Amino acid sequence: MANILAVDDSASMRSMVAFTLRGAGHDVDEADNGRNALDQAGGKKYDLVLADVNMPVMDGISMVREMRTMAGYSGVPILMLTTESDVNKKMEGKAAGATGWLVKPFDPDQLLATVARVLG
Amino acid sequence: MSKVDLAQFHKAFHEESLDGLDAMEQALLALDEGAEDPELINVVFRAAHSIKGGAATFGFADVAAFTHVAENLMDEVRSGRRPMEKAVVELLLRSGDIIRDMLSLQMAGQPGASAESQALLAELSAMVAGGSAVPAAAAKAAAPAEAIEGWDIAFRPFDYLLKTGNDPARMFRELQGMGPLSVSTDASALPPLASMDPTASYLAYTLGLAAGAKRAAVEGVFDWVDGDCDLTITPRVAAPAPAPAAAAPAAPAAPRAVREVATNSEASSVRVGIEKIDTLINLVGELVITQSMLSQFHDGVQDAQLEMLRQGLAQLARHTRELQESVMSIRMLPISTVFNRFPRLVRDLAQKLDKKVVLDLRGETTELDKTVLEKIGDPLVHLVRNAIDHGLEVPAKRQAAGKGDTGTLRMEAFHRGGSIVVEVADDGAGLNRDAIVAKAIQRGIIASGDGMTDDQVAELIFEAGFSTAAATTDLSGRGVGMDVVRRNVMDLGGTVGITSKYGQGTTFTITLPLTLAIIDGLTAAVGEETYIVPLVSIVESVQVKAENVRSVVGGGELFRFRDEWLPIVRLFDVFGCSGPRRAVDEGIVIVVEGEGTRIGLFVDELIGQQQAVVKSLEANYRRVTGISGATILADGSVALITDIAGLVRLQGRRKAA
Numbered sequence: 001m002a003n004i005l006a007v008d009d010s011a012s013m014r015s016m017v018a019f020t021l022r023g024a025g026h027d028v029d030e031a032d033n034g035r036n037a038l039d040q041a042g043g044k045k046y047d048l049v050l051a052d053v054n055m056p057v058m059d060g061i062s063m064v065r066e067m068r069t070m071a072g073y074s075g076v077p078i079l080m081l082t083t084e085s086d087v088n089k090k091m092e093g094k095a096a097g098a099t100g101w102l103v104k105p106f107d108p109d110q111l112l113a114t115v116a117r118v119l120g
Numbered sequence: 121m122s123k124v125d126l127a128q129f130h131k132a133f134h135e136e137s138l139d140g141l142d143a144m145e146q147a148l149l150a151l152d153e154g155a156e157d158p159e160l161i162n163v164v165f166r167a168a169h170s171i172k173g174g175a176a177t178f179g180f181a182d183v184a185a186f187t188h189v190a191e192n193l194m195d196e197v198r199s200g201r202r203p204m205e206k207a208v209v210e211l212l213l214r215s216g217d218i219i220r221d222m223l224s225l226q227m228a229g230q231p232g233a234s235a236e237s238q239a240l241l242a243e244l245s246a247m248v249a250g251g252s253a254v255p256a257a258a259a260k261a262a263a264p265a266e267a268i269e270g271w272d273i274a275f276r277p278f279d280y281l282l283k284t285g286n287d288p289a290r291m292f293r294e295l296q297g298m299g300p301l302s303v304s305t306d307a308s309a310l311p312p313l314a315s316m317d318p319t320a321s322y323l324a325y326t327l328g329l330a331a332g333a334k335r336a337a338v339e340g341v342f343d344w345v346d347g348d349c350d351l352t353i354t355p356r357v358a359a360p361a362p363a364p365a366a367a368a369p370a371a372p373a374a375p376r377a378v379r380e381v382a383t384n385s386e387a388s389s390v391r392v393g394i395e396k397i398d399t400l401i402n403l404v405g406e407l408v409i410t411q412s413m414l415s416q417f418h419d420g421v422q423d424a425q426l427e428m429l430r431q432g433l434a435q436l437a438r439h440t441r442e443l444q445e446s447v448m449s450i451r452m453l454p455i456s457t458v459f460n461r462f463p464r465l466v467r468d469l470a471q472k473l474d475k476k477v478v479l480d481l482r483g484e485t486t487e488l489d490k491t492v493l494e495k496i497g498d499p500l501v502h503l504v505r506n507a508i509d510h511g512l513e514v515p516a517k518r519q520a521a522g523k524g525d526t527g528t529l530r531m532e533a534f535h536r537g538g539s540i541v542v543e544v545a546d547d548g549a550g551l552n553r554d555a556i557v558a559k560a561i562q563r564g565i566i567a568s569g570d571g572m573t574d575d576q577v578a579e580l581i582f583e584a585g586f587s588t589a590a591a592t593t594d595l596s597g598r599g600v601g602m603d604v605v606r607r608n609v610m611d612l613g614g615t616v617g618i619t620s621k622y623g624q625g626t627t628f629t630i631t632l633p634l635t636l637a638i639i640d641g642l643t644a645a646v647g648e649e650t651y652i653v654p655l656v657s658i659v660e661s662v663q664v665k666a667e668n669v670r671s672v673v674g675g676g677e678l679f680r681f682r683d684e685w686l687p688i689v690r691l692f693d694v695f696g697c698s699g700p701r702r703a704v705d706e707g708i709v710i711v712v713e714g715e716g717t718r719i720g721l722f723v724d725e726l727i728g729q730q731q732a733v734v735k736s737l738e739a740n741y742r743r744v745t746g747i748s749g750a751t752i753l754a755d756g757s758v759a760l761i762t763d764i765a766g767l768v769r770l771q772g773r774r775k776a777a
Binding site: 009010011012013015016019020023054055056068074075076077078083091094097098099100101104105106107108117118120 | 124126128129130132133136162163165166169170172173174176177178184282283284285286287290293294319343344346347348
């Protein structure tokens with residue numbers, strides 16, 4: 001099973017993601033903004049990072065850009081959690097180095113299907 | 121299907137949404153006052169965005185739909201397409217209120233869009249450019265149905281593809297899930313081994329999927345690598361048909377520079393259920409009792425071998441105290457959680473009354489017990505309403521009085537001794553002594569104002585049924601008088617005082633205990649029982665000589681304390697204790713003050729000072745007048761904690777009877 005880092009400033013969203021993935025047998029750590037996510041990723045190797053776009057302190061796109069420069073993270077899947085109204089954000093995320101995205105709102109099944117797609 | 125019940129996240133979502141709405145409101149008010157920090161606009165946008173996302177995820181469609189439109193309006197401001205004008209602030213403030221209401225209804229299990237929310241939604245939609253705010257995703261025309269037997273895919277990843285975390289092997293497995301897949305590889309671009317970058321991709325692939333999968337499904341496999349490869353997807357159609365390749369669509373928009381925002385204004389916090397904390401506090405209370413039990417034991421032992429035990433006990437005492445303090449602090453929250461609602465209230469009231477008011481909040485980081493915080497809001501709202509409605513004058517009147525147009529309302533919290541003081545002060549008209557005296561006489565509260573000090577006159581407004589407003593206005597005259605404010609504060613173990621200077625302003629001073637869970641008290645023996653008198657209420661303890669005591673008609677006793685005669689309240693009689701009843705010069709009188717009145721509590725003797733963990737009497741027995749709770753003493757026996765305000769009221773009734 002995979003080590004996953006869930007990054008979102010919304011505690012309810014974060015716990016939904018973490019709870020769902022833990023239920024599927026993954027180890028999940030949480031971070032509430034991009035800066036803290038980078039700190040955590042520096043201390044532990046994750047197999048997958050799921051990150052919200054809009055966050056205080058450091059947003060998800062800046063986080064991806066920096067994470068791609070970190071040792072061991074050049075090819076790790078990073079998925080942006082974005083909304084349908086953020087069409088540009090998907091592209092910005094990709095340009096920054098994100099692997100793909102998961103469109104909000106998503107339900108636990110969609111989350112698991114998308115995670116299976118990158119870990120498969 | 122996963123078996124994740126989304127309802128378990130509703131409470132957390134609700135709480136964080138309320139926090140977000142508060143942050144949004146504060147940011148809007150700051151913007152309203154002309155602040156130009158772009159981060160404020162981001163805070164508002166982020167709050168709306170998070171609530172929309174969460175609401176949609178957790179199934180609150182009404183909230184999501186409403187917030188979506190507010191978010192669009194905010195997005196126009198954020199991207200500079202619309203200035204942050206008054207009208208926008210106003211609309212967004214009202215939207216915040218509506219969202220708050222909708223969330224509460226959702227949590228109460230009564231979802232639905234009120235007429236008010238519908239009307240506001242219409243206003244919002246009208247303001248948002250272009251009317252309809254629905255994203256244009258639906259514009260994608262439905263492709264005509266094709267009789268597709270399979271797919272041919274030409275896929276040449278750009279060399280950096282692997283670095284985006286996408287892996288062709290994984291994508292092929294995804295395609296394989298749709299049907300039989302053939303893969304042929306073109307390695308012509310492969311460089312010599314020596315110059316090969318192991319993280320780069322050099323291969324090109326020709327894929328054949330022998331299954332009539334949906335176009336969206338096949339394209340979906342490649343949606344994340346759009347722009348990172350050359351891609352041609354061609355359907356194998358049964359009948360020859362001119363179905364052109366659907367290649368990668370338009371190049372992505374050039375990425376805008378994303379500004380990094382550093383802000384530390386959002387406090388990090390942990391939410392802990394209050395019942396868990398109460399359990400902890402109770403346990404620590406028991407620990408305190410154990411510790412004092414042990415220390416009693418060690419006092420009686422002389423053996424030198426027990427020196428170790430003595431040291432251990434000293435350590436236990438210190439650790440217990442530290443543990444207690446740190447556990448207590450979990451319950452403490454900054455008063456800013458209450459103060460935060462006032463900028464909006466003051467703004468709205470001032471606007472409604474055509475007054476100019478500046479709110480000066482100070483000491484917002486001062487921490488208070490959560491229970492106290494929850495209950496102090498209403499009294500403060502009342503004081504603030506009163507101050508703006510009756511205290512502060514309209515600009516013309518202020519000018520006539522030689523003051524500036526704009527009145528100042530100061531709310532300040534600070535520590536004083538073992539208490540927290542909250543002041544609400546205005547620089548308005550102040551109390552009119554003559555008007556108050558006249559009203560009090562009319563209401564039968566006093567017979568005459570002669571000989572009363574200004575402070576005594578000011579105190580009259582706390583009497584039940586007193587209202588200084590000549591005409592009850594929409595704002596203050598809500599049937600709640602200052603007497604209710606005083607009672608609410610007293611229920612929290614606090615006091616309210618007032619000082620006022622005619623023409624210069626009025627200051628209300630609320631003094632509150634740091635916590636309700638533990639009190640510092642003086643233990644006293646009465647008959648065969650032990651009582652605890654809260655230290656905060658104690659003025660002094662004195663021995664009274666028989667010649668300084670006078671009996672009065674009706675059986676009461678008075679004693680001379682400095683320049684006044686105070687009534688003696690014998691706890692022995694009030695609580696019907698058993699054991700010998702002492703004469704007045706055989707015991708101690710503890711002078712206490714409650715509700716601004718002093719009385720002397722007569723007890724047999726003083727035992728000592730100690731901290732008492734307050735246990736509810738009501739929860740285990742019933743409410744008793746003059747008793748606020750009970751505690752367990754070091755020897756395991758129960759002592760009752762006296763309620764000084766209650767005893768003062770009891771004495772007042774006896775006097776009146």
